Amino acid sequence: MAGIQQSISTSTFLGHNKLRFRNQNVSMPGKSSGIVRCVATPSTEKTSYKTQVSRNENLAKLQAGYLFPEIGRRRSAHMLKHPDAKIISLGIGDTTEPIPEFITSAMAQRAHELSTLKGYSGYGAEQGEKQLRASIASTYYGNVGLEEEEIFVSDGAKSDISRLQVLFGSNVTIAVQDPSYPAYVDSSVIMGQTGQFQKDVEKYGNIAYMRCTPENGFFPDLSSVPRTDIIFFCSPNNPTGAAASREQLTKLVQFAKDNGSIIVYDSAYAMYICDDSPKSIFEIPGAKEVAIEVSSFSKYAGFTGVRLGWTAIPKALLYSDGFPVAKDFNRIVCTSFNGASNIAQAGGLACLSPNGFKAMMDVVGYYKENTEIIMDTFKSLGYKVYGGKNAPYVWVHFPGRSSWEVFSEILEKTHVVTTPGSGFGPGGEGFVRVSAFGHRENVVEACRRFKELYK
Amino acid sequence: MAGIQQSISTSTFLGHNKLRFRNQNVSMPGKSSGIVRCVATPSTEKTSYKTQVSRNENLAKLQAGYLFPEIGRRRSAHMLKHPDAKIISLGIGDTTEPIPEFITSAMAQRAHELSTLKGYSGYGAEQGEKQLRASIASTYYGNVGLEEEEIFVSDGAKSDISRLQVLFGSNVTIAVQDPSYPAYVDSSVIMGQTGQFQKDVEKYGNIAYMRCTPENGFFPDLSSVPRTDIIFFCSPNNPTGAAASREQLTKLVQFAKDNGSIIVYDSAYAMYICDDSPKSIFEIPGAKEVAIEVSSFSKYAGFTGVRLGWTAIPKALLYSDGFPVAKDFNRIVCTSFNGASNIAQAGGLACLSPNGFKAMMDVVGYYKENTEIIMDTFKSLGYKVYGGKNAPYVWVHFPGRSSWEVFSEILEKTHVVTTPGSGFGPGGEGFVRVSAFGHRENVVEACRRFKELYK
DSSP states (O other): OHHHHIIIIIHHHHTTHHHHHTTTTOOOOTTOOSOOOSOOOOOOOOSSOOOSOOOOHHHHHSOSSOHHHHHHHHHHHHHHHOTTOOOEEOSSOOOOSOOOHHHHHHHHHHHHHTTSTTTOOOOOOTTOOHHHHHHHHHHHHTTTTOOGGGEEEESOHHHHHHHHHHHHOTTOOEEEEESOOHHHHHHHHHTTOSOOEETTTTEETTEEEEEOOTTTTTSOOGGGSOOOSEEEEESSOTTTOOOOOHHHHHHHHHHHHHHTOEEEEEOTTGGGOOSSSOSSGGGSTTGGGTEEEEEESHHHHTTTTTOOEEEEOOTTOBOTTSOBHHHHHHHHHHHHOOOSOHHHHHHHHHHTSHHHHHHHHHHHHHHHHHHHHHHHHHHHTTOOEEEOTTSSEEEEEOTTSOHHHHHHHHHHHHOEEOEEGGGGOGGGTTEEEEEOOSOHHHHHHHHHHHHHHHO | OHHHHIIIIIHHHHTTHHHHHTTTTOOOOTTOOSOOOSOOOOOOOOSSOOOSOOOOHHHHHSOSSOHHHHHHHHHHHHHHHOTTOOOEEOSSOOOOSOOOHHHHHHHHHHHHHTTSTTTOOOSOOTTOOHHHHHHHHHHHHTTTTOOGGGEEEESOHHHHHHHHHHHHOTTOOEEEEESOOHHHHHHHHHTTOSOOEETTTTEETTEEEEEOOTTTTTSOOGGGSOOOSEEEEESSOTTTOOOOOHHHHHHHHHHHHHHTOEEEEEOTTGGGOOSSSOSSGGGSTTGGGTEEEEEESHHHHTTTTTOOEEEEOOTTOBOTTSOBHHHHHHHHHHHHOOOSOHHHHHHHHHHTSHHHHHHHHHHHHHHHHHHHHHHHHHHHTTOOEEEOTTSSEEEEEOTTSOHHHHHHHHHHHHOEEOEEGGGGOGGGTTEEEEEOOSOHHHHHHHHHHHHHHHO
């Protein structure tokens, strides 16, 4: 099939150049493995031509690969070693349940409409379709008065975190929860906001790591946190699963205000909250003057592969010179992005209709039941477990043990993929994150194996 | 409808917080217009709270808005002024013809499959689906030996241009064709690679502008171009429509090699080439050691709204220390991106099947017929026109006149939106770009009006 494709389509596109240039340029650097990987190992090609462009020194600072591809590689290696094992992944936090048909139908319909004269549309607004922006504003921020034009639709939270780093530039300082989602730190390193990685403490220079532990209820002791320009804060938290309380977030907003900082609040798991914890930072009075919120349809509707998210930037958020942050972000979005896929946006709009919203809540509910099964399992084995209640992540403590060691032990002995806590920062050492994203039968089976291993 | 959505879905998500927090935070900064715009005007809000975060000075360097949103605003203003005018847009270069049904069916099918247990998939590879990468490699680079793992699938060329800028960082120097697609320059400014905008010459400091004029056949006099780390080069060119010849590109590759530079080659219009001009920079011997290629399905299959493109980075492309550029780009993609929408990727795969490829060629052919109509029109009016042959853009010369003045004259008198050449750089002054993306009857009607105006 691939062969047929190539012979037909290539001959059309490549045309009469094909014969003339068929044999040129076929020499490849001899030692190259042929596999592009995240791991930053030095090249072994010594005799090849080199450009005179210096490698970006910030990329050279990055340690090993981005966490999740690294876990994917370990999983693949395990599969090679145990080809017959039934591997269960509760690792990367990838959704597994089908997208409700109501929502996929809206996307399919939009796709079909694109083949009609009447339904075709080309470039959409870089900031997202007006109706979707309005719907996000009313659904998630109707109680706090955010407006349509304060919502920027994106292809997902991870992309927006990097766009926000480009917005802030290399001269800002940042703080992160420790442990936290690795994209905050890695994107900061890439933008040149940090110093070198300090192996002894497992931290990058010039980043304030706000330790979040069971002892402080996974909320940092702000009196020991230095002032930074930007504070990344994720609640419900990835990986600890802790949702900050209203009181805690009020303290955080006050802290930002006292320091003149900007909070980048990641609320990608807000729909998993089932107690009185705020679902948006903007529920806290004054937050609009100090906060940005990043969120996503990924974990609500199973859009991890469809790609759709948003960032809310209030008009009231101003730089020190009074310039609105949203205006510069709008410029970034206009220059570096061309809007989320129109088909994905049709899906997002369906998600926020009454039927779609109910369907999303059902999916969330399904994963929350998984969470309970996982929590009960580890509790019954005598482990201290955290998170889970308001988040699809269970944070299991293995006191005195290395996270990677426990990760390997679990993978080796139960064929279950988890995520080592230390991958989220030094504060995660001794913990393992177990994701509740999985088919029920796999979660149940994984828990059976956990009970076998740790009985 | 929006009201119903809000009352139902908000009440579900916002839950019991709704009553308590309904009335807080409703005050908005008084003078705010409520419209987030690209134009970088200073804020007029003097009494509001300000953070102590400094505005990114690179963003402050940017002149006015990104070109195309600016044109959109002028179009909107014109519509307000002439509510009954039948406006025809040959401006922004947005595709207008429906996506072939063969391709939308593949996307609709993928959407439907996502609602099934068997067909659901979550996070895909950040670099793109293996089959699509392989298909792009064989279709577009089968004759030059690029391999699957050298292709990075993206949500479009514009996004990838910015990701490449993040890859290179702030310490590189760049060269651009003058005129050129504004995203190269603007993303460079944002990354801090440039000096301030110099109003007298309409250029940013620290960028080498390679003048492309009818006199030099729209290929720069390389003997007068200083060495830079990066050379952005688009062929067939946006906006001039000129496709560089094999001889010219051989010179360009040699120039890059002599200087140790990296060429970022934008081939987004390659399928419009109908003569012997190379369709990929990699057709030039040695290019794999000095070039990256960025491309897109936007102008081939009408994917401007669907969002799908790719970047090809050969393994043989090395930084001065021998580190492979592709490895660092892979790290950027893994950290700052989560892959293109899986539905869009299904569409891309359909595009590259024999049926899909033929359908794309038909769409390209349609726009090429438009191009001929536009070229014939301006030629018959005595204007010198360039481009067109290998590109969907016609570059019309209005000697001695300002591009914006001609743009306004055409808009005012014919209600046709074009693009002022000077928006692409000072070298575009005196030209107007007329896009061939439009329904046939609109192109014909626009040409009738041009004949009326300039007879």
